[in-house]
Amino acid sequence: MYRYDEFDAAFVMGRTAQFADQVKRRLSGEMTEEQFRPLRLMNGLYLQLHAYMLRIAVPYGTLSAKQMRMFAHIARTYDRGYGHFTTRQNIQFNWPRLKDVPAILEELASVEMHAIQTSGNCIRNVTADHFAGAAADEIIDPRPIAEILRQWSSLHPEFSYLPRKFKIAVTGAPNDRAAIRFHDIGLQAATNAAGDIGWEVWVGGGLGRTPMIGKLINSFVPNEHLLAYLESIMRVYNRYGRRDNKYKARIKILVHEEGLETIKGQVEAEFAEVRGGVLSLPSEEVDRITTYFAPPAFKVQPATKIDVAYQSIIDPAYGRWLDHNINSHREPGYVSVTISLKPVGGAPGDATDKQMDDIADIAERYGFDELRVTHEQNLVLPHVAITDLRVVYDALVATGFADGNTGLITDMICCPGLDFCALANARSIPLAQEISRKFAEPKRQAEIGELKIKISGCINACGHHHVGHIGILGVEKKGGELYQITLGGDATEHAAVGKIIGPGFEAEQVPGAIETLVDTYIARRQSADETFIQAYRRLGEAPFKEALYGNA
Structure with missing residues (x-):
């Protein structure tokens, strides 16, 4: 799991102090709400129907037990005892008081988290397949590239005030679990004729009032040139994206109105200028970042298969959970477990402070201290030994999140x-x-x-x-x-x-x-x-x- 370096820590603490001063001036009346609005949006703070809402980034959906416990603490101390996990793999708190937001952000910074670029016309939180680094069908773990994109896009001087918000999703598997074709840019791992691994690049997807499926703009971009290629797309969008009408400002409208070939030609022209320059991504840098996502210390397991049919006879509820909430793992004897945040009659994606604390305990004891947030508003324990499944299930029963309904009709977004x-x-x-x-x-x-x-x-x-x-x-x-x-x-x-x-x-x-x-x-x-x-x-x-x- 990625850990902040000195730059990250200084950057987040500096922004936290800056925003604390802005909040102070807003509360004193020195700043109007209209003046405050662009500043709060840069820090993930929205004004909702009844109160402010704070959206916290969970980069590529990956977090530790310590970070989950911090969410529980914030819910308990500054909100109404719960948080809402979103389709951007983030978490939202719906009831923070403005005067408490600087303290919340300071406490988040202590566990290497923030709310920067979770709103506004910028590159938002990069999302990824929630089974990244674990799935049996995966070509490559996409999280190192997602982390590189996070670093590249954070406070990018050219892309801080885009025509509209911009969303990127990454998957390392042929089975798309990150909805990449419905993002402004979607990346899917691909292999060329020589066996090299690179990226398909999809552009112009999105939902909203004009839903569109992204178009394949390049079938293979190697790691070395990925940043240069994406920056070329962003430059074209920043230059030609409409700013006169926010409903037509997304890159999907630009691609639709100009045509894919026209946009591709403009991107290739930009790419020809920047390729081979400072945006080149050396393999050593990719390797360095990849070390942060090294697999856990897996052990040889005595059990490598699950007899779901037998377990369903012994305990039907447990059998349903095994049948629907378990995903195959690349390591023999392990699986990924989906924690359904969709109990019958519950609000999809919501979790109380106690539930978050309990899930953090489960992750620490049985999941190598790692959790994922899915874009379908569930949580995932990516690495669980098959021999621990029963004890994990029993612990989830106690939390109220043991429904075996992943992918079924009650597992709603x-x-x-x-x-x-x-x-x-x-x-x-x-x-x-x-x-x-x-x-x-x-x-x-x-x-x-x-x-x-x-x-x-x-x-x-x-x-x-x-x-x-x-x-x-x-x-x-x-x-x-x-x-x-x-x-x-x-x-x-x-x-x-x-x-x-x-x-x-x-x-x-x-x-x-x-x-x-x-x-x-x-x-x-x-x-x-x-x-x-x-x-x-x-x-x-x-x-x-x-x-x-x-x-x-």
Whole structure:
């Protein structure tokens, strides 16, 4: 895991002291809210519907038990006893008092964390596959490159005031678990004909009011030239990205309006000028950073397989957990464990201070002191010995986070919605809770199988509704809340944007509408192995639309 060097420590402490002075001037009245706004946004502090919200960066989703305990401490001391893990692999605190924010940031700095560039028109927190460095299907651990990108992008003088916010995601596996095609820049590990490992570069993806799938701008960029190539993309965007209309300011609009070939030509022209210069990335530097992400001291394990069927007979709840929350590991005898933050009736992504403390203890004892935040609002223990699975499960039962529902219908993504967000048109959390309760029965969830529901309270799509197999978007109509349903979205390597299939529903109608869609899928699927998204691609929208709306 990366550790701050002297520059990092001085940089974060300097910014913390600077912001403390800015907060002091705001509280004294020397500075108006309008003057304070750009300064607080540079430090991850938003003004939400009812209070300030502080967003803390978790670079590439990786953190230690000590850092998780700090989150618990902040929740307990400065907030209302909980935190919210987000789709950017960050954590948000929804109720900090402005006068306490400098103290929060100072305490975060003591465990090598900060809130810099978690908001504003800059390069945001770089996200990554939550199984990075552990997954059996991985070509290369992407975290060293993600860390290099973090260092390159932090306070970059040319990219501090971009036309709009900018998001980068990285994956080292062919199976995309980082949604790279829905980012401004997405990087996927690739191998050339000589066997060298480099990066596919995708550009122009994104969600929001104009969802678009990224386009492949370069099929192979070696490590040595990656920074130069990405900087070339950023320069083109910074020069030509629209600043007259924030709704058309993202790079996806630039790529769409100018065309990929035009943008590629401009990028290549920039690249020709900077390649081979100070932006070259020596292999020694990559190797140096990579040492921070060395694998833990794995031991030869007596057990290398899990008899899920047998365990399901002995203890059905444990069997479900083994079946759905375990991911294969590159090291024999180990697995990665997903901790579902989606208990039945809970608010997706929320964890209390005690739950965070307990999870930190589990990570320290059984997970080599390492945790990950996923872009689907769960947590991961990346390295757990198979022989420790039962004790880990029992410990999670005590936390309330032992649901074996990862990837199932109750494992929903959900934004904070109108309960917190000033931009939202509708509530998201109560809807997610109702759907969760409706499909709480484990037998029913197993019958349905893999199904990803994602809910957003407004068109900004923080709940990623566009890429849900079933997406739910809250809209405002005549002063009331209405919910549109989309079908067919997919955030994986089979990227697709969901399609609105008809008029919206009142909040109380949505769980029943979801049940109708599920029943239609079960009745029409070719076998129990055909997932919802597979059935939708085969059948199209017609049978689902007819089931919801009849022949109207």
